[in-house]
Amino acid sequence: MLKVITLLADIMADSNHLSANVNVVICFQEYGGRVHRFLQEYGLLETAWKPKSIGKSLALPFNEQINKKDIEKALHLAFDFEIQIDCIELEKSETSNNPHARLNRVIIAWLSNRRILENERDKYLSDLPKKWQLLGDFVVLPETAFTSDSWSSLFGQIASADLLAFWQEVSHALGGVRLARQHPIAKDTHRTSQTELLLGENGWVEFLDHGIQFGFDATKVMFSSGNVTERRRIGMIDMKGEVVVDAYAGVGYYTLHMALRSKAKHIHACEINSDSISGLSWAQEANGLEDSITIHPGDNQETLPKLYGIADRCHLGLLPTSEAVWKHSIHCLKPKGGWLHIHMNVHKNNLEEWTSKTLEMLKKYAKSHGRDWQIKAAHLERVKWFSPHVWHVVLDVECKEHI
Numbered sequence: 001m002l003k004v005i006t007l008l009a010d011i012m013a014d015s016n017h018l019s020a021n022v023n024v025v026i027c028f029q030e031y032g033g034r035v036h037r038f039l040q041e042y043g044l045l046e047t048a049w050k051p052k053s054i055g056k057s058l059a060l061p062f063n064e065q066i067n068k069k070d071i072e073k074a075l076h077l078a079f080d081f082e083i084q085i086d087c088i089e090l091e092k093s094e095t096s097n098n099p100h101a102r103l104n105r106v107i108i109a110w111l112s113n114r115r116i117l118e119n120e121r122d123k124y125l126s127d128l129p130k131k132w133q134l135l136g137d138f139v140v141l142p143e144t145a146f147t148s149d150s151w152s153s154l155f156g157q158i159a160s161a162d163l164l165a166f167w168q169e170v171s172h173a174l175g176g177v178r179l180a181r182q183h184p185i186a187k188d189t190h191r192t193s194q195t196e197l198l199l200g201e202n203g204w205v206e207f208l209d210h211g212i213q214f215g216f217d218a219t220k221v222m223f224s225s226g227n228v229t230e231r232r233r234i235g236m237i238d239m240k241g242e243v244v245v246d247a248y249a250g251v252g253y254y255t256l257h258m259a260l261r262s263k264a265k266h267i268h269a270c271e272i273n274s275d276s277i278s279g280l281s282w283a284q285e286a287n288g289l290e291d292s293i294t295i296h297p298g299d300n301q302e303t304l305p306k307l308y309g310i311a312d313r314c315h316l317g318l319l320p321t322s323e324a325v326w327k328h329s330i331h332c333l334k335p336k337g338g339w340l341h342i343h344m345n346v347h348k349n350n351l352e353e354w355t356s357k358t359l360e361m362l363k364k365y366a367k368s369h370g371r372d373w374q375i376k377a378a379h380l381e382r383v384k385w386f387s388p389h390v391w392h393v394v395l396d397v398e399c400k401e402h403i
Ligand SMILES: C[S@@+](CC[C@H](N)C(=O)[O-])C[C@H]1O[C@@H](n2cnc3c(N)ncnc32)[C@H](O)[C@@H]1O
Pocket: 189, 190, 191, 222, 223, 224, 247, 248, 249, 250, 251, 252, 253, 254, 270, 271, 272, 273, 276, 298, 299, 300, 301, 317, 318, 319
């Protein structure tokens, strides 16, 4: 049986030290190649530190940007042999060329070119971004990156051409060509992305996720890279022959996985935001899905009623809650029933209560719709921490006729 142990410990990887405590995946040597390939394929492998043999086992370092729970889940889904997540001391690779190290080097060189003395550099170096998103050649920095008082006052003293050159250095160090800084995702219905373009002409991005082509304007719509395990999980459900309704399709975050990996027969993708629809239409064509996805533009309060009685499965992917479409989704299912995947933010102490209340509501909606269904929670997936104490969960609900 797969045994996954997670020992919590902070990464203390400092690019100036020759060894450090680093997060690792530990497996038997014989599986090392498979795990190494997996980490490499998903961009999770950390190349700044050397893998280490421990008896019959091998420790492979993984990227410090990756949440330990996420990697644990992804490995759990991918492999059925024993894997352990730990934090152990590793030696630095001879040629440390990971993006963190590159960024550090580039910034040190840039500061010394500007004649900033070594003893003054710490206030800049201590404030370098530790996380970012790389969407194709487009780097999205977190909203706090390079905004400290020290950086702001330094930028105030340099010409705009020099600033552009600086952003070029940063984006190249992080593996991109264009650069933007994230503003908070708007709390409006459309989940608009508010991104400040620092370098580049536009924010149109194209990239592969699990072999699926995605495309959209990253300055206009959001893409949550953090839900990687949920995209993987949904794509592993067998949906052959099924008609699926995706009530909040966005740029196809789940729609494309259900069409290509789960092999759903047809997906009705409801989406209100025209920028997301542009991305979804692009991806539909790029992935050759013209015949298997129908896009329904507009408010799903109006589009879902046109899809009543046709679905084997409804995907309800809106946070903090998708409650506004629970009743519609019950109506969308075929008379024999089907599946619902309900996304929700729920306090960690409230998971059981929320699950049973949700089932009660769904039973009420089904009954008033004349459906005599057995409705049960098949699985509650904890996708990730949305905030301290609050889980982003997905409840898989099965609705079926009484036998
Ligand atoms: C969490 S986001 C998108 C997640 C999506 N799975 C993706 O591609 O990232 C939710 C999506 O629902 C859409 N949306 C929100 N309210 C809607 C409504 N009433 N009708 C249709 N779409 C809606 C938003 O425009 C947004 O694209």
